[in-house]
Amino acid sequence: MSRPRSQAEYLARLVPPSVAGLNRRSLLAGAAGAGALLGTGLLAGCGSDSDSGAGSKTVSVGSNASDPTPKDVLAKLASGFQSKSGVTVNINTVDHNTFQENINNYLQGKPDDVFTWFAGYRMRFFAAKGLAGDVSDVWGKLSGFSDAFKKASTGDDGKQYFVPASYYPWAVFYRKSVWQQRGYQVPKTLDEFNRLGAQMKKDGLNPIAFADKDGWPAMGTFDILNLRINGYQFHVDLMAGKEAWTSDKVKKVFDTWAGLLPLHQPDALGRTWQEAAQSLQQKKSGMYLLGLFVAQQFNENEQDDIDFFTFPEIDSTIGAKALDAPIDGYMMARKPKSEANAKKLLEYIGGVDAANVMVKGDPGTLVANSGGDTSGYTALKKKAAELVGSATEIAQFLDRDTRPDFASTVMIPALQQFIKDPKDISGLLTSIENQKKSIFTS
Structure with missing residues (x-):
């Protein structure tokens, strides 16, 4: 889990695709050259067309986890998934600024199979625009999530488009x-x-x-x-x-x-x-x-x-x-190059093994899956979990x-x-x- 590191990255994290009349200096002057950034491959999906097909042994992840702690956690998640499934995870890590600034172009181009994102309105917006893949069948295999987490992962059409990983009050x-x-x-x-x-x-x-x-x-x-x-x-x-x-x-x-x-x-x-x-x-x-x-x-x-x-x-x-108490997690591209592997990865990320990796790796987050071994939580994290549990209402952040x-x-x-x-x-x-x-x- 990590928040954006600059105003530019924050702005870009917000702005949805295809919003008529959106200006913000023409979206930061075309997101400071969004097309140019995409042209350099900085935010192009790291998977290739050759990765596709039923026999594929790779899956790509577009990640904004560029700060050291969350970056290390994702690397450990990828390693754990690879050991369990035999599928190689290619992580395309881009600093928050670039990732958020170009998310619209990214999702409308050739995105990675799976990408980091956020619950709430912004997840629903991309789902409604057809820029995210339906992962309802993945949810059918998940356990350990409260109804609140499932609701936060559900689009306007009643389908799930998001797998929660962590949250923080x-x-x-x-x-x-x-x-x-x-x-x-x-x-x-x-x-x-x-x-x-x-x-x-x-x-x-x-x-x-x-x-x-x-x-x-x-x-x-x-x-x-x-x-x-x-x-x-x-x-x-x-x-x-x-x-x-x-x-x-x-x-x-x-x-x-x-x-x-x-x-x-x-x-x-x-x-x-x-x-x-x-x-x-x-x-x-x-x-x-x-x-x-x-x-x-x-x-x-x-x-x-x-x-x-x-x-x-x-x-x-x-x-x-x-x-x-915002929720961070992962979504699937609308047309992943390797849909089967993307869903396998999301199922792993939503599981107990991944929750345990996150518990150990990041002192600044709480795992969304209640089946995770939280016995190793610091006193701070235990208190944070209790705070969220005792809240009468939870907002996702403005x-x-x-x-x-x-x-x-x-x-x-x-x-x-x-x-x-x-x-x-x-x-x-x-x-x-x-x-x-x-x-x-x-």
Whole structure:
């Protein structure tokens, strides 16, 4: 599991194929030359036509797992599958930026047999466009997945197009040693959270590590504030274009956020999430609202020093049980060169053996298959699994719960503008609402 490493890659992760009128500088000026990138073979499927046929002993995987930890996990999964099946896995690893930036062209060209992707709206979008293969028969052979995971893997037509591998909750992370030294206590309300942040500032810490150079992290802050202030149903309805961004409810979210901004690490638009995480790791920041993958930025001997709490309650009638917990996994191309091997691989990835590989390999993820041996989970991962298990509602993250073009072309610049200058909230929300109407009615 890994989040994108740059704004360009994040943008590209979102934008769906064949969206009429999509601009975003003509999709980053043609995705900064998407055709050129494809022409160089950087994101062309690594399988060849000669791999096809019933007797094929290869299968290709298009992977965005370019960060060291998830890349190593996928390599181990490939090795385990090869040992079990005799089928060679050719992994076409491309950095997140290039993979996400060119996913549309990639899927419409000659993609790999299997590719890494995400549950939720974006999975359903590609399935609805006919750019993904039906893997319902694979699901018929899988066990260990809850109904929620199956639902998250199901397209609008009721068929499955996705095999979950891992998931991770968003929460407020901190270093136990720093909090013990300072005598900090976990806040239960927004007032307590603000008082804690003010004390951290007096103690010379950045109260809240923060970064939004990548374009997506600030969405997590918006999500949690909206979930806490307005509740889950309003949040998902807003994401679906059914509620007005100009409503007093949304304005309250941004007003609350504006009050918290002085506690955030300054100059966020010039900082990556890794750099913000490192400020927490280096004990320069007191807290960080991010996904469990923040653990990837800590040394092995520091893993036991990481802890978290769910963002505190704001409205007692709504509580603090809803959270973001995105699901990562794999999909099959619409016309894989080796469909039989692609489905064999997906069946393996969805099985217990693969879950055990992921448990051991990545401290920043939780395995989706409940049959995995989680006895080796760190205390952090056990607590994260318990958090997700106790949640009353689970969102997939803003970019996965709404239209990809709305998330990329509207929400990224809007949130970055807010972070840069939070004074004109009404004007900002009017702009978002006008663009939303245009996009959701197209």
